[in-house]
Amino acid sequence: MSATPQFNEADRAGAHPRRDLIVRYDAGERTNHWLGAIAFVLAALSGLALFHPALFFLSNLLGGGPWTRILHPYLGLAMCLLFVFLGSRVARDNRMQPRDWQWLRQYRDVIENREDRLPEVGRYNAGQKLVFYSVVACLTLLLLTGLIIWRVYTADYFSVGVIRLGSVLHAIAALVLICTIIVHVYAAIWVKGSVRAMTRGTVTPGWAWKHHRAWFREIMSHAKNPRSRPD
Amino acid sequence: MALQSLDIVRRSATTTRSPQIRQAPAGGGVAKLIDTTKCIGCKACQVACMEWNDLRDEIGTNIGQYQNPHDLSASSWTLMRFAEVENPKGDLEWLIRKDGCMHCADPGCLKACPSPGAIVQYANGIVDFHEENCIGCGYCVTGCPFDIPRISKKDHKAYKCTLCSDRVAVGLEPACIKSCPTGALVFGTKEDMQQHAAERVEDLKSRGFEHAGLYDPAGVHGTHVMYVLHHADQPQLYSGLPQDPHISPTVRLWKGFAKPLGVALMAFAALAGFFHYIRVGPDETDEHDEAAADAASQRPEKP
Numbered sequence: 001m002s003a004t005p006q007f008n009e010a011d012r013a014g015a016h017p018r019r020d021l022i023v024r025y026d027a028g029e030r031t032n033h034w035l036g037a038i039a040f041v042l043a044a045l046s047g048l049a050l051f052h053p054a055l056f057f058l059s060n061l062l063g064g065g066p067w068t069r070i071l072h073p074y075l076g077l078a079m080c081l082l083f084v085f086l087g088s089r090v091a092r093d094n095r096m097q098p099r100d101w102q103w104l105r106q107y108r109d110v111i112e113n114r115e116d117r118l119p120e121v122g123r124y125n126a127g128q129k130l131v132f133y134s135v136v137a138c139l140t141l142l143l144l145t146g147l148i149i150w151r152v153y154t155a156d157y158f159s160v161g162v163i164r165l166g167s168v169l170h171a172i173a174a175l176v177l178i179c180t181i182i183v184h185v186y187a188a189i190w191v192k193g194s195v196r197a198m199t200r201g202t203v204t205p206g207w208a209w210k211h212h213r214a215w216f217r218e219i220m221s222h223a224k225n226p227r228s229r230p231d
Numbered sequence: 232m233a234l235q236s237l238d239i240v241r242r243s244a245t246t247t248r249s250p251q252i253r254q255a256p257a258g259g260g261v262a263k264l265i266d267t268t269k270c271i272g273c274k275a276c277q278v279a280c281m282e283w284n285d286l287r288d289e290i291g292t293n294i295g296q297y298q299n300p301h302d303l304s305a306s307s308w309t310l311m312r313f314a315e316v317e318n319p320k321g322d323l324e325w326l327i328r329k330d331g332c333m334h335c336a337d338p339g340c341l342k343a344c345p346s347p348g349a350i351v352q353y354a355n356g357i358v359d360f361h362e363e364n365c366i367g368c369g370y371c372v373t374g375c376p377f378d379i380p381r382i383s384k385k386d387h388k389a390y391k392c393t394l395c396s397d398r399v400a401v402g403l404e405p406a407c408i409k410s411c412p413t414g415a416l417v418f419g420t421k422e423d424m425q426q427h428a429a430e431r432v433e434d435l436k437s438r439g440f441e442h443a444g445l446y447d448p449a450g451v452h453g454t455h456v457m458y459v460l461h462h463a464d465q466p467q468l469y470s471g472l473p474q475d476p477h478i479s480p481t482v483r484l485w486k487g488f489a490k491p492l493g494v495a496l497m498a499f500a501a502l503a504g505f506f507h508y509i510r511v512g513p514d515e516t517d518e519h520d521e522a523a524a525d526a527a528s529q530r531p532e533k534p
Contacts, residue, residue, distance in 0.1 A: 049345075050345040051494075052494050053345070066366045111507065115514065149373070164482055167370070167373055167481070168484055178500075186501075186504030190508060206519075209521075209527060217527075220527065223528075
């Protein structure tokens, strides 16, 4: 262990992580996440342009109002499709467990950085799980209502009453999703070492021990006994 | 684009006031009065509209009724709607209504439009689309209580009756008015048209149409296209003219207080995160955590 080199060329290339680092996301998951993130940012900014006049200037990002109207639905579809892949990979680890409710009840300890008082956390904590469910719900609603209000192709099949309802629900779902992603992004900035997990794929053992101890134990027992890993 | 900007009183997706230096025009602006009791369904107005605005719709198919084309379109901004209604006496009434934009004082299209300046309302009451600013989203269709705007399949721009804003700007009456052979279409100030309508209603009542009246719905704060109806108590008889048109509460929520509230909520979420970082600081992993992790991963190796 002490012989681990300070700089490892293979680690830089991302192919073979340093031996004492723990792989949290492989290259496929990272690519999937960031493609989805790019689609989300573009869809959100183009959608906000059409939501409030003060944000209409954002339509310039995609080349003006008509281009914003043309591209926004495709960006939304891309986001949904990319999340189907990513979501199905992480769904298993996002099932709520009894200890998660205890974690949520102690939200004050969470936001005050008193992590030592919290119950042990698996691969995802209860906050991350709520983010997951919020994203699933919002994307489902956005997809359905988006199809209802897509004037070029599908809006003709719906009555004006349904389109009105679809429009307001689309806006509300988008609002909830954007707030959810703000929380998601902030949590990644707040909990140091998280961004690394999604950019380089690895976390340090100390990070896993501190933030996801049950997951850490699981990995260690897997390392000792490969057959014991639940999945 | 016919009138200069000082005559625009409201502009879509604009949160500050338009120039207000001029006083409101005398007589409550302009209005078109459509007297359905005088209309013979000759469609001269449809032809005049096509001609002045240089529009040619696709040739459709005859389905055995006079209404032609079947519906408004991006190229047909006005349309005679023919309704065959059986009255309580068992007689047939042929109720013909010239359909088109009503030029609402409280326009749902303008409220819903997300593109600054794509829909404007002039001081004289005309609601006009500026297609060069139109992005083709169709929100105006969603916002309209009368089902008027149409998005062209060719260019994905919204179109509707302009009340000949270009003609009115230079003191001419709209093309449809010019063409009407029976005087069913009249144009003037809104007050004059209301007065003229009152005379017509009085005349109709004396002829036995006891429910005759003027259609100038208050739900949209009145309109700059008004109807004289024989059965003002049942406007829906006239090919579904709405009884109480108003901007839908759903549209009011969506394009009303949801907008500032939504933006405030997102700004709050971002600021809450920023100030959490400033006050509580980051959640860092230090050497103690690494040591603890090392110890935990080493321990099982010891027999």
